[in-house]
Amino acid sequence: MRWIWIDKFIEFNSGSNAVAIKNVTMAEEHLHDNFPGFPIMPECLMIESMAQTAGILVGHARDFKEKVILAKISKAVFFNFVRPGDTLKIHAKIESIAPEAASTTGKITCGDEIIAEIDLMFSHIDQNLAGKQFPQENFVFTDLFAVVLRASGIEAPAWGVSK
Amino acid sequence: MAMTRDEIFKEVQGVLVDALGVDDDEVTPDATLMGDLGAESIDFLDIVFRMEKAFGIKIPREELFPAESLVSNKEFISNGKLTHQGIEELRKRMPHTDFTEFVDDPAVSKIGDLFTVDALVNFVEGKINA
Amino acid sequence: MKFILIDKIVKIEAGKEIQTIKNVSLSEEYLGDHFPIFPVLPGVFLLQGLVESACWLVRHSENFAHSMVLLTQAKNVKYKSFAAPGMNIQYTVTAKSIEENLSSFSGVGSCDGQAIVEARFSLRHFNLAERDHKLAIEDGHIVEKLKERYRLLASGLIGA
Numbered sequence: 371m372r373w374i375w376i377d378k379f380i381e382f383n384s385g386s387n388a389v390a391i392k393n394v395t396m397a398e399e400h401l402h403d404n405f406p407g408f409p410i411m412p413e414c415l416m417i418e419s420m421a422q423t424a425g426i427l428v429g430h431a432r433d434f435k436e437k438v439i440l441a442k443i444s445k446a447v448f449f450n451f452v453r454p455g456d457t458l459k460i461h462a463k464i465e466s467i468a469p470e471a472a473s474t475t476g477k478i479t480c481g482d483e484i485i486a487e488i489d490l491m492f493s494h495i496d497q498n499l500a501g502k503q504f505p506q507e508n509f510v511f512t513d514l515f516a517v518v519l520r521a522s523g524i525e526a527p528a529w530g531v532s533k
Numbered sequence: 534m535a536m537t538r539d540e541i542f543k544e545v546q547g548v549l550v551d552a553l554g555v556d557d558d559e560v561t562p563d564a565t566l567m568g569d570l571g572a573e574s575i576d577f578l579d580i581v582f583r584m585e586k587a588f589g590i591k592i593p594r595e596e597l598f599p600a601e602s603l604v605s606n607k608e609f610i611s612n613g614k615l616t617h618q619g620i621e622e623l624r625k626r627m628p629h630t631d632f633t634e635f636v637d638d639p640a641v642s643k644i645g646d647l648f649t650v651d652a653l654v655n656f657v658e659g660k661i662n663a
Numbered sequence: 664m665k666f667i668l669i670d671k672i673v674k675i676e677a678g679k680e681i682q683t684i685k686n687v688s689l690s691e692e693y694l695g696d697h698f699p700i701f702p703v704l705p706g707v708f709l710l711q712g713l714v715e716s717a718c719w720l721v722r723h724s725e726n727f728a729h730s731m732v733l734l735t736q737a738k739n740v741k742y743k744s745f746a747a748p749g750m751n752i753q754y755t756v757t758a759k760s761i762e763e764n765l766s767s768f769s770g771v772g773s774c775d776g777q778a779i780v781e782a783r784f785s786l787r788h789f790n791l792a793e794r795d796h797k798l799a800i801e802d803g804h805i806v807e808k809l810k811e812r813y814r815l816l817a818s819g820l821i822g823a
Contacts, residue, residue, distance in 0.1 A: 371664045373696035373705070400666035405730070406808040408791065408801045412666065413734040414707040414714065421707070440706045441575045443740035443782075444551075451733060466582035470594065471575070473582045491579055509698040554739035554783060575741060 371400060374514040375419040376460060379522035385431040387463040390423040396454040410451040416478055417446050420488040424462035424474035426519070428492050429511055431467060434527055436494035437510045441471070444489040456480050470494055541657050544587050545650065552579040560650055567645035590660050597656060599626035600644045615639040629655035664692055668711040669754065672719060672817045680757045681720040685712050689748040704746040709780040710737060713770035716756045717786055719813060721766050729788040730805040740782040750774045764788050
């Protein structure tokens with residue numbers, strides 16, 4: 371499994387909002403533990419799909435200079451579950467953005483149905499965790515994200531940290 | 534947009550309930566953000582963002598929480614306590630705060646206690662009714 | 664990768680509290696992407712560890728009455744520190760209330776006394792047959808498999 375929980379951006383307004391999609395498929399091994407005989411996408415991975423959509427939006431707004439990390443889930447509410455064959459639309463919007471942090475709101479839909487509402491806070495860790503040392507390179511934005519951005523026709527820096 | 538102190542308090546209360554997940558009745562005027570309401574570094578940023586939206590004002594983080602840059606300055610700190618200069622500097626940066634109890638034991642570890650709900654309300658009052 | 668984010672139940676008190684542990688190891692494949700040169704357990708998997716712990720507390724307390732026990736709401740989930748390979752995380756989840764179809768909890772994950780994650784969250788519990796009676800077979804299958812999983816996770820407990 372690769373740690374990428376969005377497939378493509380279908381809308382991207384830098385500094386403001388974005389919409390990404392995620393296909394849920396039987397081919398995803400982890401679904402078969404959750405649950406055996408009735409696979410559904412785990413709620414925590416829906417949160418991660420929002421974190422990646424919103425995180426890229428926040429990163430892009432500041433030219434990916436910062437290491438943008440999920441610091442707080444202000445609120446995540448789920449109204450239904452989703453199954454293989456479903457396509458999720460992840461809508462994210464930047465509410466506030468500052469050198470040290472950003473806050474976003476958003477919702478996940480499937481067809482006409484709202485599946486979840488998720489509000490997050492990101493920390494720009496070089497500016498924040500006083501005393502902690504991090505590697506220089508921006509390891510947060512990997513080559514996987516570059517693939518998603520380029521496939522969506524959005525310019526991406528030449529990432530990432532070589533494996 | 535002039536607001537009464539009561540209106541400001543209600544709004545600040547709402548912000549703290551949302552940002553910290555505490556109940557309405559826990560947000561009393563002398564409740565400390567860190568000690569009583571459990572606020573941490575990321576929460577302070579959350580509070581700043583929400584207050585900016587709620588009151589339509591811009592709040593540079595340094596203005597609301599100026600202690601951070603102060604404590605790294607050797608002129609202001611000695612043996613884990615603020616020097617006389619340090620206290621005066623902090624007073625200047627936080628005119629909305631009550632220092633009466635703090636001066637008795639100006640330990641760095643106690644700076645957090647200065648951030649009370651009341652101090653936040655004073656700060657907003659100063660900003661919007663200026 | 665197996666989608667199981669706790670390794671062992673170390674203590675369980677029906678209706679009240681559960682304590683579990685999770686080992687973090689570099690062999691967990693997603694750490695290769697999260698992040699390259701700085702592997703740490705994804706924040707959502709720390710939340711999942713708390714959620715799974717709470718789910719077992721519900722299942723055990725209601726004697727596996729429902730196949731589906733899902734996260735319905737999480738609030739003020741804060742990440743205080745990183746969980747790196749080699750660390751053992753201890754999760755403690757306390758029930759605020761457990762009713763027939765809804766339960767609420769507060770939970771903390773820490774390592775050697777240092778807090779890593781804290782959260783407040785609610786779960787909802789139901790059977791698929793309530794939506795579609797044909798899915799009663801799936802309910803039965805899920806419960807059977809999860810009872811096996813519980814036996815494995817709780818095998819260290821006395822009188823599990």
